[in-house]
Amino acid sequence: MTAELAGGQVVIELVYLIASVLFILSLKWMSSPTTARHGIWAGEVGMLLAICGTLLRHGIVDYRLIAIGLVLGTIIGVPLGRVAMTAVPQRTALSHAFGALCVTLVGSAEFYLRSPDISRFMMSVLSLEVILGGLTVTGSLMAAGKLQEILPQRPLTYKGQNLVNFVLLTCALAIAISLVLHPEFRSLFPFMILIALAFGVLLIIPIGGADMPTVISLLNGYAGLSAAAMGFVLDSKLLIIAGALDGSSGLILSIIMSKAMNRSFTNVLFGAFGQVQASAAAGEEARPVHSATPEEAAAILSAANRVIVVPGYGMAVAQAQHKVRELYDALTKRGVDVRFAIHPVAGRMPGHMNVLLAEADIPYDRLIEMEEINSDFPQTDVALVIGANDVTNPAARSDTSSPIYGMPILDVDKAHTVMVIKRSMNPGFAGIDNPLYYLDNTLMLFGDAKAFVGSIVRELSGGHG
């Protein structure tokens, strides 16, 4: 086969090989924050090489249109690279949609250029490419809409939902099979795309905001797999490798997220999550809680040796990150050991909470994962919960009737004192009551997270002089 390649092609293939190596190195360097920025550099160089290599291909005649496309893409891309850190999840969902759009369009164009002269295997892969691509386009747009709160965040369910989805998917597959057997039925192709697009919408409709970290990861995986399928169609090894890397990344993150929410792997693969929390907040009787003022909270915190802060997305909603950093500084100055416990699903996408805290200048070596920090809670003087709820709910450990039973949680209740900053006693996002709030060692700090942390900081600095 090598003998058939002209000299120029060999050079291009070698450039692609270097780009592939750089892509793998790029991901390898992401293993630690100290090397991660080399990773970007490697990725950028690889990308530049691959694009330049492609432009050298001798079949290319129209450079003007390519240039316009690249410029236009850059104009759109720059603002997307400058969004606020709280908006990163919807930006990511949007970029999954863009990536899948590219793959679906290229796949469709290839179909019309090649059919009916398409081998069965090629047509199968092409169908896979455009079905996965199509459902990722609309699914990601839906997810982005929900995250941006353009669309309602609560899950929308209707009777026979699973049946409708199943029938749709079967139709798409039936069309794909007929196209594999008869690639000359070109008029069927648009229907396959339309069904895939509709399926993407219906797939995300029943999913609530709390499940978004899993959904985004899953869509990431789909986008990667569709790109890999495109690599098969175009016989591009570089694309197969990039798609496989992206696909496995999405898959791994979905598995981590689903474990963190106690959902099975099959649930993730078939996207059948989000319908679990049907049970309402029962037990209306008002149980007594202990509450405390900012002055009392400040006194307890300054007397502590070890404090663990448990941030949740509510902290980001209240824009309290920077006040939390001031609290961290004030306590650290007094010699208190302050660390942050990060639940895998804290935030709206994998790792989101770390980014939000890093943006507030909290050193990353103070951000500790759940598995690592859970054993430290019994030796901790104060656990301060800010804007987190379900991930601290001890019912997940003990109450088999709880909808979140079995979900791994942060064992804050084992700390000597637990302080929870919360607006009111209303149950949280998922509508599940949290027994943590009624424990004897729990103090409820009622108020807006940003204002309350602010007053604690004022108390601490005032007392210090």
Next chain:
Amino acid sequence: MNSSSNLINALFIFVLAGFIGFEVIRRVSPLLHTPLMSLTNALDAIAVVGAIVLVGEHKSTLSAVFGFIAVVAATSNIVGGFLITDRMLKMFKSSRPAAKPAAKSVGQ
């Protein structure tokens, strides 16, 4: 060209790259999962090469139009993806002072 052996080659590459992906990404610190996703997103936009070929070869109007939109979509992912990943990674700082010579105290 023997197309079935090409497909088998492609399958080998896919499976092996998948294994590399699993092993490499398993080692990524959960700290960096958000930048990881935006980075893989940018890398995935390498699909732009397929789109560039479609536009450049201009075999039909449909393929050129589809290709053009695809180039725009993928390029915005490349540019936006690398930009935001870089912005995020810049924010991750260690509390150990050795990293920077004159870090704090100079500011406001």
